[in-house]
Ligand SMILES: Cc1cc2nc3c(=O)[nH]c(=O)nc-3n(C[C@H](O)[C@H](O)[C@H](O)COP(=O)(O)OP(=O)(O)OC[C@H]3O[C@@H](n4cnc5c(N)ncnc54)[C@H](O)[C@@H]3O)c2cc1C
Ligand SMILES: *[C@@H]1O[C@H](CO)[C@@H](O)[C@H](O)[C@H]1NC(C)=O
């Protein structure tokens with residue numbers, strides 16, 4: 001019995017060693033010069049394996065010891081290494097996932113529930129950022145974070161910025177491919193609306209820029225979600241102007257302070273007010289009540305902000321004392337939750353928040369009535385650590401049609417709603433937290449977009465379904481495909497079929513090709 005175990009164990013060690021060996025051998029054959037590739041590979045036997053995986057993956061729910069682990073992690077240091085990795089994985093029949101910042105809600109960048117053997121191509125070492133203030137552009141590598149990008153822009157100029165996500169540890173590879181919105185969404189739209197060019201590795205291992213890939217594929221990678229069309233290496237982005245002084249504020253209202261009535265007003269005002277003003281709502285449970293925080297960025301000085309508020313939203317009762325005038329880069333730190341006085345260099349470091357979580361999203365077109373909100377409060381106070389974020393759209397977002405980019409929730413969308421539940425290590429009620437999210441989401445159905453009920457691909461939700469390996473996968477996938485992309489799903493499938501008919505780039509919710 002024991003000897004059988006030993007044999008089995010050494011067999012499995014032998015196969016993983018063989019996978020690594022053949023992979024490295026193939027990488028060398030596909031490189032213009034030999035390279036110590038073994039130094040870029042972390043197998044489970046390597047003492048750094050867990051720390052590399054844990055520092056790349058961001059949802060502890062998918063990093064539990066029981067979660068499937070890759071055979072190894074490959075951390076390329078050059079673009080050509082990524083090309084070779086695609087060619088070699090194909091040749092050796094090894095399935096890979098692609099990871100930039102590791103924030104995927106369901107961890108599909110570092111866990112596979114459907115493939116028995118997988119490796120991770122982790123772009124953590126590809127994080128160059130080249131800012132060119134003269135031309136208002138930058139080339140940024142996929143493994144860099146949005147926080148690093150913001151910091152590098154601010155090093156060069158205090159009147160330039162970029163409209164991507166609020167949390168500052170998001171990988172530009174995964175983040176921008178799904179659309180990407182933040183505090184300047186009303187003024188400048190999504191990050192994808194400010195992309196000029198890109199470089200990707202395609203299914204043949206070629207590097208293609210915008211001209212070489214053509215407008216269809218260039219359309220697909222700007223919102224069609226990560227991991228379907230190629231490996232993003234670089235984005236060329238357009239920097240946007242920001243004033244040297246911006247104003248931020250956070251004003252809290254509990255239920256006892258009339259939060260429900262005020263939120264009625266917010267839903268009417270926030271999507272239509274001056275484009276320079278973004279007021280999001282953070283809904284949390286505080287003891288037995290609910291606190292709604294009005295968390296805002298104004299691209300301008302406090303004086304003009306107070307004028308706008310007096311005219312458009314006097315009900316909030318904003319005063320000068322609530323307002324903090326600061327620089328754009330410090331507003332980034334403020335929104336990301338860093339304590340005041342934090343040096344912006346913190347953006348070059350690791351992520352702030354790493355917990356166990358599950359999330360879902362909605363797009364809201366009509367104001368949610370008071371009775372709807374009251375039912376939501378009952379649910380919020382029943383969960384340990386819920387967080388609901390409402391971010392207003394409108395402004396620039398109104399100027400796009402549904403099909404301009406794969407992200408369809410533009411004109412007529414008042415706000416995006418994100419529901420999260422967090423928990424800690426050792427929590428015995430994981431199933432309860434996940435049920436809570438599902439229940440809240442069910443409860444919200446009458447108040448949000450429908451036919452299809454929208455969700456944001458960057459807030460991935462595997463409850464909507466996962467790809468199967470059978471030939472009608474594209475039909476099954478249309479369930480979540482229409483929810484993330486509406487009718488753009490059909491065009492995405494067509495493009496996928498053309499550029500990656502063998503489905504080299506795939507995961508639980510990648511766009512499937514049509515059968516050949
Ligand atoms: C705490 C937190 C805060 C967030 N805040 C915001 C926000 O403010 N605004 C917003 O819009 N979104 C936000 N998101 C969602 C975020 O945009 C997505 O999770 C995004 O996919 C993260 O990209 P990543 O590179 O960090 O993740 P990864 O997990 O590395 O990748 C996500 C997906 O993209 C694929 N992918 C990764 N790299 C590449 C690449 N180079 N080429 C092709 N495909 C790739 C992966 O395979 C995976 O399918 C937040 C998420 C979290 C966890
Ligand atoms: C608002 O409420 C939140 C949640 O309770 C709390 O963390 C924050 O400090 C409060 N902010 C202000 C300005 O009162």
Ligand SMILES: *[C@@H]1O[C@H](CO)[C@@H](O)[C@H](O)[C@H]1NC(C)=O
Pocket residue numbers: 468470471472473476
């Ligand atoms: C493909 O798989 C899905 C999910 O398992 C199943 O519902 C569907 O019937 C299958 N289709 C075929 C043609 O086998």
